[in-house]
Amino acid sequence: MQGGSGLSGRREGADGRRWRALQQALIVATVYGLPVIFVLVPLLTFLVYSFFWVEGGAMHYSLSLQNYLRFFAGEAFFRVFWQTILLCLGVAAMATLVAYPVAYFLTGIKGRMKSTLVMLILVPLLMSYIIKIYALRSILGANGLLNQLLMGLGLIDTPSSFFVFNLNAVMLTQLALLIPFAVLPILLSLERIPRNLLEASTDLGAGGGQTFLWVILPMSLPGVVAAATFVFVLAIGDFLTPQMVGGQAGFTFGRIVYSQFGIAFNWPFGAALSVILMGVIVIAIVVGARYGSSRRGTA
Amino acid sequence: MIRINNRFLSVLGAAAVSALLAAPPAQAKELRIMSWQGYADDDWVKEFEEKTGADVEVVFIASDDEIWAKMMGSEGKDFDIFAVNSAQLQRYIDAGLTTPIDLAAIPNQQATLPRFSNLTKVQGITRDGKVHAIPFAFDASGGLIYDKDKVQPTPTSMSILWDPKYQGKVLAYDNGEYNFSFTALVMGFPDPFNLSPEQYEQIKAKLIALKSNVLTFYTNMDDGTQIYQNNDVALIWANFGRLQVKAMEAAGANIGYIIPSEGALAWLDTWALTSGVKEKELAEQWINFLLDKKISAQMSERTGYGNTVTETDVANPDDKLIYVEPVENPTLRSDLWNEIKAAP
Numbered sequence: 001m002q003g004g005s006g007l008s009g010r011r012e013g014a015d016g017r018r019w020r021a022l023q024q025a026l027i028v029a030t031v032y033g034l035p036v037i038f039v040l041v042p043l044l045t046f047l048v049y050s051f052f053w054v055e056g057g058a059m060h061y062s063l064s065l066q067n068y069l070r071f072f073a074g075e076a077f078f079r080v081f082w083q084t085i086l087l088c089l090g091v092a093a094m095a096t097l098v099a100y101p102v103a104y105f106l107t108g109i110k111g112r113m114k115s116t117l118v119m120l121i122l123v124p125l126l127m128s129y130i131i132k133i134y135a136l137r138s139i140l141g142a143n144g145l146l147n148q149l150l151m152g153l154g155l156i157d158t159p160s161s162f163f164v165f166n167l168n169a170v171m172l173t174q175l176a177l178l179i180p181f182a183v184l185p186i187l188l189s190l191e192r193i194p195r196n197l198l199e200a201s202t203d204l205g206a207g208g209g210q211t212f213l214w215v216i217l218p219m220s221l222p223g224v225v226a227a228a229t230f231v232f233v234l235a236i237g238d239f240l241t242p243q244m245v246g247g248q249a250g251f252t253f254g255r256i257v258y259s260q261f262g263i264a265f266n267w268p269f270g271a272a273l274s275v276i277l278m279g280v281i282v283i284a285i286v287v288g289a290r291y292g293s294s295r296r297g298t299a
Numbered sequence: 300m301i302r303i304n305n306r307f308l309s310v311l312g313a314a315a316v317s318a319l320l321a322a323p324p325a326q327a328k329e330l331r332i333m334s335w336q337g338y339a340d341d342d343w344v345k346e347f348e349e350k351t352g353a354d355v356e357v358v359f360i361a362s363d364d365e366i367w368a369k370m371m372g373s374e375g376k377d378f379d380i381f382a383v384n385s386a387q388l389q390r391y392i393d394a395g396l397t398t399p400i401d402l403a404a405i406p407n408q409q410a411t412l413p414r415f416s417n418l419t420k421v422q423g424i425t426r427d428g429k430v431h432a433i434p435f436a437f438d439a440s441g442g443l444i445y446d447k448d449k450v451q452p453t454p455t456s457m458s459i460l461w462d463p464k465y466q467g468k469v470l471a472y473d474n475g476e477y478n479f480s481f482t483a484l485v486m487g488f489p490d491p492f493n494l495s496p497e498q499y500e501q502i503k504a505k506l507i508a509l510k511s512n513v514l515t516f517y518t519n520m521d522d523g524t525q526i527y528q529n530n531d532v533a534l535i536w537a538n539f540g541r542l543q544v545k546a547m548e549a550a551g552a553n554i555g556y557i558i559p560s561e562g563a564l565a566w567l568d569t570w571a572l573t574s575g576v577k578e579k580e581l582a583e584q585w586i587n588f589l590l591d592k593k594i595s596a597q598m599s600e601r602t603g604y605g606n607t608v609t610e611t612d613v614a615n616p617d618d619k620l621i622y623v624e625p626v627e628n629p630t631l632r633s634d635l636w637n638e639i640k641a642a643p
Contacts, residue, residue, distance in 0.1 A: 054630065076641040134525065141529030161467060164530065165515045243473075244522070247515035251640045259637055266630055 043278075050272035059268070067272035077256060077273075084236060084253040085280065087167060091174045092232035096224055098175070099182035103223075106183075107190045118187070121180050129177070133244050136173045140164040140245065165247025173245050174235050181234060182227035189223025190216070222292035229288030233281050253277060328353040330581045333360055333369060333381040335568065337602045338435065338589075347588050353581055363387050370396050376575030380582040383432065385423045385567040386624050392431050398572040399429035404583035407590035407608075408433060414616070415607040422622050424569065432569035433586050435595075436604040439614055440623070441481050441564035444535040444544060447553045457485050457559045460534055461505075466512050468533035470523060473516035475636020476626055477538065477564060482506055484561045484621065491564075492624040499635065506639045516640075524550050541613055542603050562619035568604075 051063040071077050106117060124132065139145045140163040147159040163169055193216060201211040239254030246252065257277065260270030330353050332339055339357045348355055358378070360366050366383060367390070375396045383391065391397050402408055402418075409416060415434050418424050424432050445454055449468070460469050471478070482502045483491035494502065514530060517523040520539045524547050526532065537543045537556065544556045570586050572579060589595065595606035605613030614620055626632060 076638050079643075080641045138525065138529045141526075142531045144529050159531070243518065248510045248513045248640070256637055256641070259633060266633075 046271045047275060049268050050275045052268040052271075054266045054268055067269045068276075070269065071273060071276060077253075080251055080256060081253050081276075083167075087171060087252065088174075088232050088235040091171055091178065091235045092228040094171070095175055095179050095182040095231040096186070096228045099179055099186055099227055100224065102179075103183050103186035103190055106187055121183055124177075125180055130240065130244075132177055133173060133241055136176055137164065137169075137245050140169055140172065164245060166249045167246065169245040169247070170242050170250045170252070173241050174238065177241070178231045178234055181230045185226035185230060186220060186223040189220045189226070193219045225288050225292045229284055232284050236277065236280065236284075328578055328581055330355045330380070330578055330585060331378045332357045332585070333366060333378045334358070335360065335382050337598065337604075338382050338568070340597075340601070343589070343594055343597075347585060350588070351581065351584060353578070355585075370573065374575060375573035378573050379576045379578050380570060380572055380585060382435070382568055383571055385421075385432070385434070385569055385622050388432050388569060388571060389423060389625060391571065392426055396574045397431045398574055398576050398579065399431055400433060400572055400586070401579075401583060402430060404580065405433065405587045405590065407587045410592075411590060411607045412610065412616070421567070423624065432571040433590070434567055434569050434607045435586075435589060436598060436602070436606060437565055437567040437613070437620065437622070438542075438604045439540045439558055439563045439565045439618070439620055440538055441477060442537045442540055443557050443559055444537045444547065444554050445557070446533045447555050449533040453555060454534075454557060455560050457481060457536070457561065460536065461509060461512060463512070465533045467514050468531055469509070469512045469514060470526060470532050470535040471509065471513045471516050472536050472538040473518050474538065475632045475639075476629060477623075478506060478536075478636065479632050480564055480621075480623070480626070481536070482509075484559075484564075487561070491621065493627045499631075503635055503639060506636075507642045510639070510642070520546055523547075524552075527552060545603065558614055558618040558620070560619070562621045564623050565614075565620035567622045 050067055051065070053060050053062075053064050053066055071081075102121070106114060109117065137144075141147070142159040142161055142164065144164070146163055147156075150156045151159065163172065197215060197219075198211060201215050206214065237254060239252070239258045242250045242252040242255055243258075246255075253273070254277075257270055257273045260266045260273065328351075332355060334357055336359050339359075344355050344357060347353075358369075360369065363384060366381060366387070369377065370381065370391065371394075388397075408418075411434075415421060418430050418433075421434055424430060424434065443454060443457055443459070445459075450459075450465075459465070460471070479494065479499075479502055480491040482505050483494060483498065486498075486501065486505065488494065488498050488502075514532060515526060517526055517535075520543050523535060523539075523543065527535070527547060528550060535543075539546075541556070544554065547554055570589070572582050576582055589598075590608055592608050595608040598604070599606045599609070599611045599613070603613075605611045610616065
């Protein structure tokens with residue numbers, strides 16, 4: 001069919017209807033097709049790859065559980081896995097603790113000042129991730145800004161190696177990188193609390209502290225859970241920060257996954273490790289979503 | 300001269316060139332070169348074209364995998380000559396993608412530095428008495444950089460990396476394959492690229508011991524320089540050789556560089572003829588032309604790599620360079636390296 005006859009289909013009703021139906025089908029195919037092609041198919045490919053195996057540098061395309069068995073039997077990998085989960089839970093908790101007062105402070109500000117401040121919190125997200133890590137690493141280094149500051153204040157005599165090339169460094173760097181992601185969900189949930197509920201609380205004789213503890217905090221918990229989930233998921237998938245500031249002690253699960261795709265050329269094992277990591281992420285999101293929504297239901 | 304960078308264009312280009320060549324009766328000879336950047340510069344190509352009256356077509360490649368793909372894809376027929384690393388060369392010889400070289404056609408080869416003139420003594424270049432490639436450029440990729448203020452006297456061996464004096468001041472490189480190879484050299488194992496299971500165990504323990512001295516593992520040259528600037532670093536396993544020394548000196552570092560007495564890992568790039576070579580004589584003339592003192596010295600000047608004709612500061616004549624060979628099991632090395640990094 002030529003495009004012209006379709007477009008002039010108004011003259012012939014049946015033709016026009018067919019054209020519209022085709023358009024409809026195209027739109028539906030696009031809406032469902034794109035996610036399938038670009039999300040579902042790659043994920044399924046990964047899943048299938050995780051059951052292949054590599055021996056002597058050659059890939060074997062027969063299904064086997066050996067990649068998963070290797071992970072659960074290998075003591076070293078399993079320990080790193082737990083260590084990574086604990087690290088990221090720590091990062092999520094601390095990021096939320098820091099972000100809450102920031103978001104709370106922002107809800108108390110009005111107008112242009114507020115949008116400017118929110119913009120300032122978001123500006124770091126526009127910068128390249130790797131440049132931020134480089135910058136943070138030079139701040140945390142033995143000759144870095146932080147050590148010079150502490151020495152200038154007389155708090156320490158010699159440069160401390162506490163802040164760089166260990167797990168502290170990974171935690172601090174991820175915190176700095178991910179705090180903006182924690183501020184936003186909390187800010188949104190705080191702003192959704194109706195003013196009249198706060199007024200009612202005051203009318204009933206509650207002080208500022210009581211209102212916060214019994215009204216604001218419970219009602220903002222879905223945002224807190226969302227923030228923590230966000231940060232946890234972003235932190236656990238990160239392999240660059242541990243690589244760049246973790247030193248010899250900061251070996252994380254993401255780095256093991258990453259290493260399977262270079263010289264090792266063990267894509268199936270890397271895929272299996274990714275599937276395990278994805279399992280953790282899905283659990284985190286499901287827990288986060290359920291907690292968040294049940295709270296909203298009672299509120 | 301025709302110069303094409305893109306793989307797709309090169310196919311089109313080759314087709315177009317052959318179509319053109321088919322038309323005129325008196326055609327100039329054509330030399331088809333596949334090369335790394337820096338090994339077939341414009342001015343050399345022009346000079347060679349003037350000297351021989353031939354047309355030269357250069358296609359630049361960016362990775363070992365790309366050379367392999369191009370050679371396998373055309374069964375060696377798309378090019379007459381290609382630049383290839385000596386470690387990589389082995390699989391081309393195995394696959395029958397090379398043509399042995401006639402040394403009589405390359406008189407300049409006799410005038411190369413003593414350690415390159417006897418090709419049977421260069422690892423991996425000859426097979427069954429036939430010469431499959433001619434060395435052209437090399438660099439030590441595993442020397443030792445030391446901070447002159449912090450390390451005295453001048454170290455002579457990589458074993459200094461394990462010296463407890465430098466706890467937390469050692470910058471190591473994040474590559475399991477190389478780390479196993481250089482530690483094998485430190486421990487005096489004869490073949491660092493083919494290790495026995497017992498040797499693997501010993502090296503693994505030795506590398507875990509190294510960790511307590513290591514500040515961190517760096518991944519590229521800039522990474523290493525930045526860590527050095529912001530932290531207390533005394534010793535660096537220098538994967539990028541002289542280039543890394545130059546970059547760090549430019550950043551104001553007071554450092555020295557040695558090739559350790561047990562030998563440094565190094566790479567060697569060579570020229571080899573393809574199995575589909577059409578202009579064998581011309582290709583051998585090209586190698587002879589590049590082994591000219593002037594051209595080889597220019598290559599070193601421009602790239603910072605060593606050449607095989609004139610001495611450079613890349614290595615002293617008696618320095619022990621161990622040209623990297625394919626290791627027996629890269630997957631095993633990478634797995635063990637992960638276990639070493641994961642060790643508490």
